[in-house]
Amino acid sequence: MNKTIGRRNLSKSMLRLFWTVVLGLLAVTMITPFIWMLSASMKMPLDVMKLPIEWIPKYFYPDNYLKVWNIAGKGARDYHFGVAYANSLKIACINVLGSVLTSTLAGYAFAKIKFTGRNVLFLFYLATMMIPSQVTLIPKFVMFNKMGLMGTHLTLILPGMITITGTFLMRQYFMQIPDELRESARVDGANEYMIWARIMVPIAKPSMASLAIVVFLWNWNSYLEPLVFLSNWRMYTIPLALTNFIEESVTEYNLVMAAASSALIPAFVVFLLGQKFLVKGLVSGAVKG
Amino acid sequence: MKKENEKKRGLSRQAKTNLVGYSFILPNIIGVCAFTLFPMLFSLIISFTDWDYTKGIGNWNFIGIKNFITMWSDEWFTSALANTLIFVVGVVPTTVFLAMVLAAVIDKFCYAKLPVRMALFMPYVSNVVAVAIVWVMMYSPWGPFTRMVVALGVENPPQWLGDTKWALPAIMLMTVWSGVGYAVMIYTSAIQGLPKDVYEAADIDGAGEVAKFFRLTIPFLSPTTFFLIITTLISSFQVFAPIQIMTRGGPGTATNVLVYYIYTSAFTFYKMGYASAISWVLFVFLFIVTMIQWHGQKKWVSY
Numbered sequence: 255m256n257k258t259i260g261r262r263n264l265s266k267s268m269l270r271l272f273w274t275v276v277l278g279l280l281a282v283t284m285i286t287p288f289i290w291m292l293s294a295s296m297k298m299p300l301d302v303m304k305l306p307i308e309w310i311p312k313y314f315y316p317d318n319y320l321k322v323w324n325i326a327g328k329g330a331r332d333y334h335f336g337v338a339y340a341n342s343l344k345i346a347c348i349n350v351l352g353s354v355l356t357s358t359l360a361g362y363a364f365a366k367i368k369f370t371g372r373n374v375l376f377l378f379y380l381a382t383m384m385i386p387s388q389v390t391l392i393p394k395f396v397m398f399n400k401m402g403l404m405g406t407h408l409t410l411i412l413p414g415m416i417t418i419t420g421t422f423l424m425r426q427y428f429m430q431i432p433d434e435l436r437e438s439a440r441v442d443g444a445n446e447y448m449i450w451a452r453i454m455v456p457i458a459k460p461s462m463a464s465l466a467i468v469v470f471l472w473n474w475n476s477y478l479e480p481l482v483f484l485s486n487w488r489m490y491t492i493p494l495a496l497t498n499f500i501e502e503s504v505t506e507y508n509l510v511m512a513a514a515s516s517a518l519i520p521a522f523v524v525f526l527l528g529q530k531f532l533v534k535g536l537v538s539g540a541v542k543g
Numbered sequence: 544m545k546k547e548n549e550k551k552r553g554l555s556r557q558a559k560t561n562l563v564g565y566s567f568i569l570p571n572i573i574g575v576c577a578f579t580l581f582p583m584l585f586s587l588i589i590s591f592t593d594w595d596y597t598k599g600i601g602n603w604n605f606i607g608i609k610n611f612i613t614m615w616s617d618e619w620f621t622s623a624l625a626n627t628l629i630f631v632v633g634v635v636p637t638t639v640f641l642a643m644v645l646a647a648v649i650d651k652f653c654y655a656k657l658p659v660r661m662a663l664f665m666p667y668v669s670n671v672v673a674v675a676i677v678w679v680m681m682y683s684p685w686g687p688f689t690r691m692v693v694a695l696g697v698e699n700p701p702q703w704l705g706d707t708k709w710a711l712p713a714i715m716l717m718t719v720w721s722g723v724g725y726a727v728m729i730y731t732s733a734i735q736g737l738p739k740d741v742y743e744a745a746d747i748d749g750a751g752e753v754a755k756f757f758r759l760t761i762p763f764l765s766p767t768t769f770f771l772i773i774t775t776l777i778s779s780f781q782v783f784a785p786i787q788i789m790t791r792g793g794p795g796t797a798t799n800v801l802v803y804y805i806y807t808s809a810f811t812f813y814k815m816g817y818a819s820a821i822s823w824v825l826f827v828f829l830f831i832v833t834m835i836q837w838h839g840q841k842k843w844v845s846y
Contacts, residue, residue, distance in 0.1 A: 273652035277645075281662035284720065288665065290687050291677045303685045360571040369564025370557065375572075382579045384833050386781060388802055389822045392589070392809050393582035396600060416574030446563045475671050477784040478802075482810055493672040497788060500676060507680060514673040525668040529661075532668075533728050 288518075295319070295511035302507040318512035322499075333502070334487050335516065338495030343520070345410050345491060346473040350466045352415030358462060361424025362454055366436060367446060383418045387478070395482055409483035410491075414473060420465050423535070427461040428454065464535030467528040474521050492517045590820040596813035603816065610820035620821060622796035623804040626711060630800060631779045633715045634722070639771050641719070642726030647760055649727070650734045651752070660731065664724035671721075675788040678717045679704065704790050707797045714785050714798060722778075726771050733767040734760070773836045780828055801825050 289309070294302045295318055297311045319325075324332045363369070364376055394413065398404045403412075431454070439449045455462075477493045484490060490498065499513050525532060590610060594603035614620040645663070649656055666674060681688040682703040692700045703713040737760070745755050761768075783802040786792060792799035792807070801821065809818035 270652050270654060273648055274654045277649060277653050277659050278655075280645075281659045284724075285662050285665060286687060287674070287677045287681055288669075290681070291673075294680070305685055305690070307685075307687060307690060356570045356574065360568040363564050363567030367560060367564040367567065369561040372564065375568070379575070382575055382583075384826075384830060385579055385583050386822070386826060386829055388781065388805055389586050389819075389826055390579055390582035391805075392815055392819055392822070393585040394578065395809075396585070396596075396815075397582065400600070413574070413578040416571055416578070418575065418579075421571060446567070450567070471668055475669075477672060477787075478806070481787075482806075493670060493784075496670075496672045496676065510676060511680070514670075514676050517670045517673045521668050521670060522665075525664075533732070536725065536728060 291511050291515055294508055295515045297508050299506055299508050302511070315508070318508050319516065322509055322512045322516060331502075333495065333499050333513070334490070335495055335499075335513065337488060338490045338492050339516075341407065341490060342474060342492040345407055345414070346470050348411055349414035349473050350469050352411070353417045353420050353469050354462050354466050356416050357420035357424045357465060358455060358458060359450070360421045361426075362428050362450055364421070364425045365428035366431075366433070379418060379421065383422075391478070391482060398483060404483065405485050405489060407489060410473075410476070410479060413479075417465075417469060420469065423465055424458065424461060427458055431457065460531065460534070463528065463531040467524060467532045468535045470524055471521060471532075474524075586819045586822065589816050590823050592816040594814075594816040596809075596815045606816075610817050611824075614817070614821060614824070619796060619799060619804055623799045623801050623821075624824075626796070626798060627780060627782075627800045629711060630715055630718075630782060631776060633712070634718050634779045635772060635775045637715075638719050638722045638726055638775055639768060642723050642730055642771070643761070643764065643768065645723070646727045646730035646734055647756055650731060660724075660727060663727050666721035667725045669721070671784045672788060674721055675717070675785045678713075678785075679789050682713055705794055707794050710790050710794060710797045714782075714789060717785060717789075718779070718782065722775065726775070729771060730764065730767060733764055737763050769836075769839060773832060776832050777829055780825065780832075 290307070293309055293311055296314050296316060297308070297318075298313050298315050301308060301311060301313065322333060323335050364372065364379075394409070395404075398409045403409050435453060436449055439453055444452070475493070476491075480491045480494050481497075484494060487495070487498065496513055496517055500510055589603065591605055591607060592603035593606050593609075649659055653659060678688075680686050683689065684700075684702070689700050689703070701709045703709045741759060742755065745759060750758070781802055782800055783806065786798050786800055786803045787806070790798040792803050802825070805818050805821050805825070808814045808821065
């Protein structure tokens with residue numbers, strides 16, 4: 255009896271080991287493009303195309319990064335990567351702050367304040383969520399041209415300060431907060447603004463963090479809008495600087511890979527630091543039911 | 544008397560509540576009106592015109608639904624529509640099914656769950672442009688993907704992105720690769736909420752793992768599957784960046800998709816009216832998907 259249980263446990267852990275190895279291999283396959291990218295970014299130009307593939311470069315050549323970033327006068331020309339980096343960070347941070355603020359405000363009102371027409375307005379909100387950004391792209395292009403904003407970061411910041419999805423997320427969160435909390439604060443003489451700032455915002459911090467991370471990644475990775483609205487390298491964001499880079503140095507694969515690696519770092523840092531919040535943010539959209 | 548008093552106070556309080564409520568949503572409403580609602584109406588209007596941007600704003604003729612008719616005899620449009628549908632039909636089921644199996648297997652049979660999930664998730668958070676560039680190199684004759692195919696015994700591997708037959712599947716493969724981790728994450732959190740006692744009962748009845756997966760896990764996960772199918776559908780219909788970076792719609796029309804065609808019609812050829820009309824065709828597809836979602840949520844969400 256004991257023996258069979260022991261055997262079953264053994265075969266069970268063998269099975270686990272087997273699947274762990276299979277999935278481990280799969281995981282390695284999944285990150286192969288990243289490993290190869292990093293390895294190619296450290297190679298001499300000709301070694302990138304050498305076969306069989308040298309996964310660990312024979313000659314390490316970290317100068318690629320100095321060239322891409324034009325540090326210490328290493329670059330043959332300046333690709334203005336630093337400028338693009340700063341631009342991307344600036345836009346992403348402003349939009350994160352702005353959209354978290356507007357979403358928390360509106361989300362709270364839609365969940366808790368019983369103003370006239372709330373349900374109609376909310377339905378209208380639901381409806382606008384269906385409009386794909388491609389429908390509004392051309393009118394925005396015309397509008398920004400008319401307003402003289404074309405080519406500036408305001409074309410990305412003004413629409414980016416509001417996210418309909420974020421408003422939903424925050425409303426969803428505030429819906430589950432019991433009304434008693436708000437009522438007792440009212441009895442103590444607090445008005446809605448004070449309740450929002452002193453009670454609601456502090457307890458909503460985890461949700462706000464989730465939203466902030468999702469919005470950061472959206473902005474960092476956004477491509478179509480910057481491509482249409484920006485035209486000058488001084489204003490370029492990272493994705494545009496990258497595509498521009500390929501067009502200018504298409505044959506220097508080692509440099510291209512160094513540039514691509516550099517572009518991934520901030521998103522990975524945000525992901526690693528805020529992993530829990532990110533997953534929560536993505537899931538809360540999923541299980542709202 | 545008392546009641547009346549309350550009513551009076553109630554009314555003025557309601558007005559106050561309204562003001563406060565509106566002040567909370569004001570920034571949001573302004574934003575939605577300025578950058579979604581107004582552009583939407585504008586787009587709808589110009590989709591019925593022959594507007595060429597180079598002729599200037601206002602210099603357009605209303606041509607009724609001509610844009611919506613001529614597009615069906617425009618080979619670029621029909622190929623874009625066909626490619627988009629192939630892309631969607633290929634990417635969505637593959638991503639969702641693969642993710643379901645992976646999430647279940649990882650949850651059940653794996654040591655070191657977190658690193659495996661993180662590895663799967665990495666492509667999702669990566670910059671889409673950087674990822675596309677890396678995959679262009681992956682598919683090059685000396686890239687790891689081509690080398691792997693050669694190692695598997697194929698002597699003359701195709702020029703993936705330069706081959707009419709292979710370009711779209713190559714981009715689809717990359718899209719599945721970058722999207723599967725997100726679906727695994729969503730499934731994982733759903734799996735962790737599955738009722739354990741039902742599985743224990745199945746164990747007592749002697750059900751095998753495969754039987755449990757098909758008879759219990761798949762039905763229990765159906766709301767999550769439904770959600771993932773919808774979100775993946777929507778994002779697949781809107782695929783743009785990989786196409787623009789990897790193939791520019793080519794070779795020929797092999798990878799021309801709807802959003803890419805909207806982009807080139809509007810910002811290369813400045814046919815704003817025509818491009819807007821196509822964007823509304825895209826909207827109709829997304830609208831159908833959303834309607835299915837609203838309808839299906841009631842049906843499928845409770846199990």
